[in-house]
Amino acid sequence: MVIPPARSAIRRSPALRPRISRPRGANGAAGLGASGPGPAAVAGPWQEAPGWRRALQLALAALWLLDAVLQYQSFMFSQGFPRMLAATAARNPGPVAGPVTWSAHLIGTHPGAATAAFGTVQLLTC
Secondary structure, three states: OOOHHOOOOOOOOOOOOOOOOOOOOOOOEEEEOOOOHHHHHHHHOOOOHHHHHHHHHHHHOOOOHHHHHHHHHHHOOOHHHHHHHHHHHOOOOOOHHHHHHHHHHHHHHHHHHHHHHHHHHHHHOO
C-alpha cells in the first residue's frame, strides 16, 4: 500500500504525533531524576500553601466571613438596602445600571428573604 505524500508527512511530523507525558520533577525535568519527585510533583490540593499565600488566603476568608456577618444587620432586612442598591445605578452605563436596578427591584419585593439567602450562602461558602 502506498501512502500519499501529504499523509506521510503528517505522520512523520513530531509536532502532530501523540505524546506520552511523563511526570515532571520540581525543576520541570521529565522523569523522576536522581533525587525522586520534587515537592511540586507530590503536593496535592490538601496541602497548605506557602507562608504568605496561606496568610493571604486566611485574610480573604476573614473578610468574606465578616461580610457574611454584616449581611445579617437589621438595615439589610429593611427597604433601605434595595434603595441604597438602586442609588448606585444612577451614574453607571446602561449595561451596568440595568442589572443593578433589576436586582434592587427583586430584593425590594422581599428584602428579608433575599438578605437571609445572601447571608446564608456567604456563611456556607466560607
